[in-house]
Amino acid sequence: MPELPEVEVVRRGLERGVAGRTIATAQVLHPRAVRRHPAGPQDFTDLLLGRTVTAARRRGKYLWLPLDSGDAIVGHLGMSGQLLVVPVEKPAEPHLRVRLAFTDGGRELRFVDQRTFGGLAVAAGGAVLPHPLAHIALDPIDPDFDDATFTARLRARKTGIKRALLDQTLVSGVGNIYADEALWRARLHGARPTETVTRPEAARLLAAVRAVLRASLEAGGTSFDALYVSAEGVSGLFARELDAYGREGEPCHRCATPIRRTAFMNRSSSWCPRCQPRPRRARD
DNA sequence: ACCCACCCCTGGGCGC
DNA sequence: TGCGCCCAGGGGTGGG
Numbered sequence: 001m002p003e004l005p006e007v008e009v010v011r012r013g014l015e016r017g018v019a020g021r022t023i024a025t026a027q028v029l030h031p032r033a034v035r036r037h038p039a040g041p042q043d044f045t046d047l048l049l050g051r052t053v054t055a056a057r058r059r060g061k062y063l064w065l066p067l068d069s070g071d072a073i074v075g076h077l078g079m080s081g082q083l084l085v086v087p088v089e090k091p092a093e094p095h096l097r098v099r100l101a102f103t104d105g106g107r108e109l110r111f112v113d114q115r116t117f118g119g120l121a122v123a124a125g126g127a128v129l130p131h132p133l134a135h136i137a138l139d140p141i142d143p144d145f146d147d148a149t150f151t152a153r154l155r156a157r158k159t160g161i162k163r164a165l166l167d168q169t170l171v172s173g174v175g176n177i178y179a180d181e182a183l184w185r186a187r188l189h190g191a192r193p194t195e196t197v198t199r200p201e202a203a204r205l206l207a208a209v210r211a212v213l214r215a216s217l218e219a220g221g222t223s224f225d226a227l228y229v230s231a232e233g234v235s236g237l238f239a240r241e242l243d244a245y246g247r248e249g250e251p252c253h254r255c256a257t258p259i260r261r262t263a264f265m266n267r268s269s270s271w272c273p274r275c276q277p278r279p280r281r282a283r284d
Numbered sequence: 285a286c287c288c289a290c291c292c293c294t295g296g297g298c299g300c
Numbered sequence: 301t302g303c304g305c306c307c308a309g310g311g312g313t314g315g316g
Contacts, residue, residue, distance in 0.1 A: 002310095032293085036312095061310075079309050080294080095294090115293045117310065159287065168311075176309065266290085267309055287316085298306085 002077040004139055004173030005216035007061050010083055014056035014065065017085030018109055021102040022052045033097035033111060036074075036132070037121035047071055047122040048100065060136045060172025064126060072126025074133065078117025084110045139173035140209050151202040154194050160283035161197060161205070162190030162269065174209060177245045178216070180270050182209040184244035187275045190264065191282035215241065244270040 002010070026048045028034050028041040037044045051067040058064075063083070064072040075083060084093075085107045092099075098111040098120055111120055123130040138145045150171060157164055164170055165179045174182070183190050185208035188201065197205070219241065243253050247270055248261035257274040264284060 035292095076310080078293090078311085113293095114295070115309090117293065157286085163288090166310085265288090265309090267307085289315090290313085292310105292312095294308100296307090298304105300303090300305105 002081070002221075003061060003175035003178050004141075004213050005178075005219075006221035007058055007063060007077065007173070008217060009221045010077070011056050011058045011063055013085060014063065014083060014109075017107060018053045018065065018102070019055050020053065021104060021106070022050065023048045023100050024103040025049070025101045027099045028097070029099070030097040030116065032116045033113060033119050034121060036076075036119050044120070044122055048073070059129065059133050060139055060168050061175070062133050062136060064123075064130050064133070066126040067122075070127055071122050071124055072130045073120055074123045074130045075111070075120045076118050078113065078115065078119070080115040081111065081113040081118030084112060086110055136168050137170055137172045139213075140171055140206055141173075141213055145171075147203070147206055150206065151199055154202055155197055155199075157194040158283075159194055160190055161188060161192045161194055162264065163283075164194050165190075165205075165209070166265075171209075173213065176267055176269075177242070178209070178212050180244040181212045181242060183276060184270075184272060185212060189271060189276045189278050189282070190269050191284045192279050193281060193283045196279075196281075244272065246270065 026045040028044060031041055034041050034044045047069070051069050054066045054068055056063065056065055061076060063075045066072045075081075077083070088101060088105070088108050093110065093112045095112050095114045096110055097113050097116070100109040102108065121132065123132050125131040153170055154164055162179050162183060165174050165182065166176070179190070182205065186201070186205045188205060244259060247259040249258050251257070252259055252272040252275060255272065255274050257272055259270055260273050261268050261270050
């Protein structure tokens with residue numbers, strides 16, 4: 001379940017592993033992996049051959065690799081995607097979808113994705129922000145993130161606060177895990193109507209989101225199994241620090257009340273019924 | 285303009 | 301032991 005910290009760890013690995021290198025061959029092994037490239041797999045590979053990767057960037061949960069052509073390889077890991085930089089002789093992973101080899105003959109870039117919610121595309125606008133990412137908001141640890149604008153937009157919404165946190169056009173990088181963690185830390189219930197959130201509460205929420213994201217980043221991301229790994233295949237350690245997510249029935253780390261788990265948007269929310277009481281007027 | 289339900293996908297875990 | 305169901309969930313899309 002890669003969210004901002006996991007994607008940032010992968011980005012750093014890609015920066016180390018592929019920036020400055022020139023693509024020699026590109027293979028699409030599963031067409032669904034490039035479904036966001038409307039012109040199809042052949043066009044995808046055509047746009048890559050002979051191109052040099054100049055950097056590795058991220059917006060929210062999206063990654064992109066700017067190319068010397070002005071395009072960029074845009075990637076999203078979805079639920080189970082991995083971007084790995086591995087020796088060419090390493091046997092193909094079971095869910096290998098795309099592989100890129102480089103002219104220097106060194107380690108190759110592999111996109112591996114079990115559930116194929118993720119994917120790659122080549123898009124224009126790579127030098128600044130690839131066009132398909134224009135609607136994605138800045139993330140809350142970006143220096144240019146504007147707290148006042150976020151708060152105003154949040155309070156103008158008519159939805160629940162957790163839904164708003166998961167809306168990548170309002171604030172990016174936060175998924176189900178870190179939304180629950182941040183709400184727990186800020187002592188806010190996810191069904192709290194956004195239009196009733198006070199400015200101090202919004203500030204508290206933002207501070208909590210940032211604290212959770214930064215702590216996870218320091219731990220190398222959250223991992224529950226072998227699915228999420230860095231570009232070098234290393235797993236994160238933040239799972240043992242979680243306060244809400246996945247802790248149903250276990251004591252709240254603040255008040256010892258058992259953490260509750262409730263259905264939310266075809267998934268689930270974990271929260272402390274004492275620290276985060278459900279509002280009378282709730283918007284789930 | 286905004287909100288939300290739906291759908292895409294596969295393997296692990298669990299109940300029977 | 302084996303089968304089948306449920307769950308994990310990000311984000312694009314289309315309808316309201």
